[in-house]
Amino acid sequence: MSEQVSLKGAPAFDAERIRADFPILDQQVNGHPLVYLDNAATTQKPEAVIQAIVDYYRHDNSNVHRGAHALAERATEKFENARSKVAAFINAAESRQVIWTKGTTEGLNLVAATWGRTNLKPGDRVLVSGMEHHSNIVPWQMVAAEKGATVEAIPVDATGTIDMDAYAAMLDERVKMVSCGHVSNAFGTINPIQDIIRLAHEAGALCMIDGAQGISHWAVDVQALDCDFYVFSAHKLFGPTGLGVLYGKVELLECMPPYQGGGEMIESVSFAGTTYNQLPYKFEAGTPDIAGVIALGAAVDYVNSYDRVAAAAHEQALLAYAEDKARATPGLKLVGTAANKTAVMSFLLEGAHPHDVGMLLDQQGVAVRTGNHCAQPIMDQYGIPGTVRASFSIYNTFADVDRLFEALTKVRQFL
Ligand SMILES: Cc1ncc(COP(=O)(O)O)c(C=O)c1O
Numbered sequence: 001m002s003e004q005v006s007l008k009g010a011p012a013f014d015a016e017r018i019r020a021d022f023p024i025l026d027q028q029v030n031g032h033p034l035v036y037l038d039n040a041a042t043t044q045k046p047e048a049v050i051q052a053i054v055d056y057y058r059h060d061n062s063n064v065h066r067g068a069h070a071l072a073e074r075a076t077e078k079f080e081n082a083r084s085k086v087a088a089f090i091n092a093a094e095s096r097q098v099i100w101t102k103g104t105t106e107g108l109n110l111v112a113a114t115w116g117r118t119n120l121k122p123g124d125r126v127l128v129s130g131m132e133h134h135s136n137i138v139p140w141q142m143v144a145a146e147k148g149a150t151v152e153a154i155p156v157d158a159t160g161t162i163d164m165d166a167y168a169a170m171l172d173e174r175v176k177m178v179s180c181g182h183v184s185n186a187f188g189t190i191n192p193i194q195d196i197i198r199l200a201h202e203a204g205a206l207c208m209i210d211g212a213q214g215i216s217h218w219a220v221d222v223q224a225l226d227c228d229f230y231v232f233s234a235h236k237l238f239g240p241t242g243l244g245v246l247y248g249k250v251e252l253l254e255c256m257p258p259y260q261g262g263g264e265m266i267e268s269v270s271f272a273g274t275t276y277n278q279l280p281y282k283f284e285a286g287t288p289d290i291a292g293v294i295a296l297g298a299a300v301d302y303v304n305s306y307d308r309v310a311a312a313a314h315e316q317a318l319l320a321y322a323e324d325k326a327r328a329t330p331g332l333k334l335v336g337t338a339a340n341k342t343a344v345m346s347f348l349l350e351g352a353h354p355h356d357v358g359m360l361l362d363q364q365g366v367a368v369r370t371g372n373h374c375a376q377p378i379m380d381q382y383g384i385p386g387t388v389r390a391s392f393s394i395y396n397t398f399a400d401v402d403r404l405f406e407a408l409t410k411v412r413q414f415l
Pocket of ligand 1: 040041102103104105106133135136181183184185210212213233235
């Protein structure tokens with residue numbers, strides 16, 4: 001599990017009770033009760049989050065920060081209240097360090113485009129791990145091409161584990177940024193980000209963490225981690241799609257130019273020159289996803305309402321149960337077998353294309369993800385087109401795992 005969390009002695013977790021909070025799970029798909037195992041792609045939304053969106057549009061809909069009327073005041077208060085909740089959730093020192101984005105992808109692009117364009121010079125190096133999501137590779141490649149810098153991959157071994165000796169050896173004074181996933185979306189590997197951040201800093205580099213897959217599993221403390229930037233998406237934390245969070249250290253955010261121009265992000269505009277707003281608004285041009293932000297606040301309240309250590313232990317128990325069954329299944333090969341993993345089981349079935357497996361599982365009501373999971377370089381390294389990925393969340397049960405393997409038995413017979 002996470003470096004910071006011990007799951008020993010965690011109290012029992014009532015996944016059945018939690019499940020009842022997620023109305024979408026109560027449906028038939030292709031004539032079978034839905035088993036949703038695509039949580040690494042997106043998590044489902046509890047009633048409280050859905051209701052927050054409905055309530056906002058029914059009662060409070062108004063633009064934020066600019067209206068001089070009751071609805072605008074109410075919307076603004078709820079909007080900024082959500083920012084404070086998120087700041088507390090990740091233990092940011094100040095809520096102005098929480099910047100709303102469209103998602104993890106935009107957070108990574110924002111830092112690459114603003115910090116990167118301002119600070120990278122010819123010959124500089126940006127390190128990312130070899131199993132990053134494309135959204136933590138391509139934005140760096142774009143700015144590196146512009147600035148004459150290079151993007152280099154930290155080696156990952158056959159189990160999906162970062163080679164920390166190789167990483168340490170790569171660090172020199174030309175490395176200006178290390179941008180690394182908290183957890184691999186392809187395999188669930190939990191990366192030793194505390195060490196990754198410390199080593200980056202010792203070498204004089206900054207460190208950005210892609211928390212898309214980390215944020216939902218345990219408490220993240222950005223101050224304890226000492227990361228320079230941390231990004232995540234609301235939709236992987238039981239919140240809405242199209243919204244994300246960029247956390248950054250104040251001194252870095254202050255020095256970065258704005259990402260986009262428009263309303264909200266300015267202090268004063270004239271044709272003689274424009275001045276920019278203070279943090280966090282400098283990075284929030286245009287009308288934001290107000291309903292989404294308020295709903296993310298509700299998602300944070302929801303996550304705070306259950307025992308997160310017990311939930312993490314439950315997810316780990318599901319993973320162990322599933323991987324035991326996988327090892328006993330002829331022709332099934334697990335891909336990504338790192339010692340420290342979230343509840344993600346990536347696998348291949350001998351003689352079957354992952355896509356066909358996914359389709360046949362779907363016909364039996366079991367939703368998984370197939371393909372390269374936007375992590376093509378690591379799939380290329382392993383010489384495979386992709387995997388089938390079953391990813392578990394707090395509302396999954398041991399019965400869900402049983403259903404997956406019953407369905408896989410039929411897939412094997414069929415293929
Ligand atoms: C590790 C990782 N990084 C980045 C992303 C991109 O997230 P989004 O599409 O929400 O911007 C994902 C989404 O799957 C992810 O798993």
